Amino acid sequence: MDMGRYLFRQVRGSDAAAIYELAVANEYHSDNLPLNRSLIKAYVQRSVKDFAIISSSGVCKNPLYMFVLEDTYTRTVVGVSQIKNILWRLLYQLRLDPFLGENIGKLALKKEDGTWELGGLLLSKEVRGGKLGKLLSYGRLAYLMSKGLAPRMLISGFLKNTFWEYIAIRIGVSKEYNPDKHWRSFKTLTKFMGLLPAHILLAETGIAFGYFEDLFKIPIPIKPESEPARKLLVDMGLCFLKEIEANGILWHGAPWKVIRDDNFMRYKVPQDTIEVDTCKTSCHLDIGMAVLPSDDFRAQYIPVAKLEDGRVYISKKDFSCGKPKHLFIFETKNV
Known part of the structure; x- marks a missing residue:
């Protein structure tokens, strides 16, 4: 796959x-x-409006930043992702009961302050398996750093629509269950949650998490396609939060400082170690994510060569803009 043909950029109208x-x-x-x-x-x-505000040095009170992955050869959108501020969440919170030795679930409305959510990531089936999902995910973090944005907490959720649908069927309220309706109405969602069992057990199995409904002891497996994304975020420093979103989302979260300084920044290449040469693509086997020198945010993959002495080479034939504004290396074969 020619990954250089794909451009990660801000969404347009x-x-x-x-x-x-x-x-x-x-x-x-x-x-x-x-x-x-x-x-x-x-x-x-x-x-688009929020991007314009940030570009003019303004402040967004409730930002939503959407990005797309564009195939520059066909001029088509093959991926999308976003990061946004969230004001409140309706949670089915799990707390350990010292007497029962189990996690007891309780419905709660939680107000958030400085918490941003990674979400809405979708990559076309036609281009999966080539690390483009990592560009869609990590590109959002690079954007935050490039604009000096610093949320207090960064969280990510994984949709488990089948979990609540399964529970609704088992307790006989499947006719009342409507994901679209309940996701957007606090009143109807609260009513639906009141019909759920008193508590739910949560079991952890490696990097994948499974739900166990305490009345039936039947596992509700995580969708397989979610596991690579979950591992990627866990590797970035996001930890498991024992909270289940009322619409069936399992949350991971970590302070932005931990993600930025201790995890994401370990991939950043110092500008003074980047060298530009005329080597052909075949000479460079490592994968670099280059943030382009552009007024709007753009990033793409380029072949790079990371040497043992710390120097990093990129080719003029692969990157005509000279040195990238920022360069991150996630995959290396030479070191």
């Missing part, structure tokens, strides 16, 4: 239709990326 078609083609639906043309258009317009 004209991308709304392409994002909707991408979601339809991949049968994707979540609260952050609903399978709804009007809502996606509204999210895109809001994001």
Whole structure:
């Protein structure tokens, strides 16, 4: 796969239709990326506005930053991701009961302050398996750093729609269960949650987490396609939070300082170690994520060569802009 043909960039107003078609083609639906043309258009317009505010040195009170992965050869959108501020969450919180020795669940409305969510990541089935998902995920963090944005906490959720649907069927309220309706209505969601069992057990198995409903002792497995994304975020320093979103989302979270300084920054290449040569692509086997010198945020993969002495080589034939604004190396074969 020629990864250099794919460009990670800020969303544009004209991308709304392409994002909707991408979601339809991949049968994707979540609260952050609903399978709804009007809502996606509204999210895109809001994001374009927020990007404009930041570019003019303004402050966004409730930001939403959406990004797309564009195939520059075909001029098509093959991926999308986002990062946004969240004001409150409706949670089914798990707390250990010292007498029962079990995690007891309780419905709670939690107000957030300085908490941002990584979400809405979708990569076309046609281009999966080539590390482009990492560009979609890590590119958001590079954007935050490039703009000096510093949320207090960064969290990520994994959709488990099948969990709540399963519980609804088992307790006989499947007719009342409607994901689209309950996700957006606090009143109806609270009513639905009141019908759930008194508590839910949560079991941890390696990097994948499974739910166990205490009445039936039947595991509800995590979707397999979520596991690579979860491992990636755990490796970045996000820890497991014992909270289940009321719409069936399992949260990971960590302070932004930990992610930025202790994890993400370990991949950043110092500018004074970057050398530009005329070597062909085949000479460079490592993978670098280059942030382009551009007014709007853009990033792409380029072949690089990381040597034992710390020097990093990139080729003019692969990167015509000279030295990248920032360079991160996630995959190395030479060292």
